[in-house]
Amino acid sequence: MLHVDNLSHQILKHISFKLEHNQNVTILGSNGSGKTTLAKAICHLIHNDSVTIEGQKIALLSAKQRAQYINFIPAKLGIYDEYLTVWDYLNLNIIQEKQSDHLHNVLELLGITHLKNKQCHKLSSGESALLLIGGAMVHQALYTILDEPTANLDQAKKVTVYQLLKNSPYFHNKIIITHDLNLAYKLRYNILFLEEGKVQYHGPCEPFFEQKHLKSCFGNAIKNIDGNFMVNYDETL
């Protein structure tokens, strides 16, 4: 179980929630509402005393143990080493020896086998996004936080990633940050909606997407057309 207890940091104010085993959550919220800050606090990139995993304070875990429990996939690859290849990158995600045979499989599932020997610096933003997800599939932490995993992907790749998130045995518990309401709706995970660093909504998926509730969160910027959530570009704010 993952437990965040009264976490306050920068924009975040008194955030508390629990994530049981085999439970996933989608974090929604406007730009600057604190989604990524929350993610970084949960994985301890921002040091804090409020997060407990499997009954142990994350601050007190050994580095190795922490890596087995939690992983955070940022929105951008951000590799400094200009000669690091895709294959190198995937290998660095191995934290337990037994996973090494999965690497080819992961490349194949994501359809990026042809990029195996390419340098990470030369990848397009979409290819980088796929590689990031590949890294998470090799790492296989108990909890994986993915920050906007589909933001840079084309439509077909979005479907691939959605299928992987939904069905792949490579992920255990997922925390997904996204702006894509369709993805959030299709995943049917619990929703955690942040507004200016506070939890506005935490609960099941369906009530969140009711027209009335949606309007209270996003105003008229979103239109529900037959269960698809379209951005209403004609809306004058």
Add this chain to the structure above:
Amino acid sequence: MKLFSILLAIVLIVIAPFFGQIDLHFEDMLNNASSSHMLFWQLRVPRVAIAFFSGAILSLAGLVFQSLFRNPLTTPFTLGVASGATLGTAIAIVFFAGTVFWQYLFSFGGALLTVFVLFLISRSLKTTQTNSLLLVGVALSFFYSAALMVLFFLSDFSQSYSIVRFTMGSLNIIGFGLVYPVAGVSLLLLATIHGYRKEVKLLLASLDFAFLKGIEVGKITMLLLLLTSLAIAVCVSVVGPIGFVGLIVPHIIKTLYQKSSDQLIFPTFFYGGVFLVLCDLIARNLGASSDIPIGVITSLLGGPFFIYLILHRNRGR
């Protein structure tokens, strides 16, 4: 190609002791009592050996510093570590005249003290501010130069000459006594860096990434920097501050190999050694009445290269 360059390098190392101002007489070489035998085994071979291991240490240390500080201009030399050693040696020359032992000890102490000062300062800098650390290195170097000037005024003529001679770096050693510690330290450094190659690779990829993969970022960085600095301190105390090797060699190796850091460790070590042997070979055979100091040769090459790096380091990013 790779095999060819390794063979070429080995040939270079093997023939290097045969060239110098005094011609060797091959027929005397096997005669233990001859001057050629003595020259070859007591001067030339130890000199090539210490050149190789010093070059290897300086280059590998450069690679480690550049990787950990993520800046191609960061080397133990540009951060002022070598200047610290120089000041230490100068203090020993002026106040403990004549005893070589104190020179080594103070030189080692000066380098080590500089490393600790850098550590203390780098703790209060953010990890992204490596440029600030470089500036601290420059400031330290200026401070040491000023202190060195004071020592010049306190010293007599022969002491001044000894100090100047040390600052130029010298591979002039007699016998193998000093080769062993330098060789031992260089191999220890190589083994350690090789042992931590995955950690270095992770740290070079991204600090957050390394953290998430279960690396104790602060601890590992500290350990590697400390060990590297120790190796540098040993090296500088013996051969003096030989500049820019740690800047030039890792950069050339990286450009040629185009591989991630873990595959550069052995080439940097090996070709770093070969590079200094080659520089020394040039220094010894330019035809001057006495050898041109090795530090002068490397700085003549390194100064322009440093500027080249500053002009090109942001290219392609």
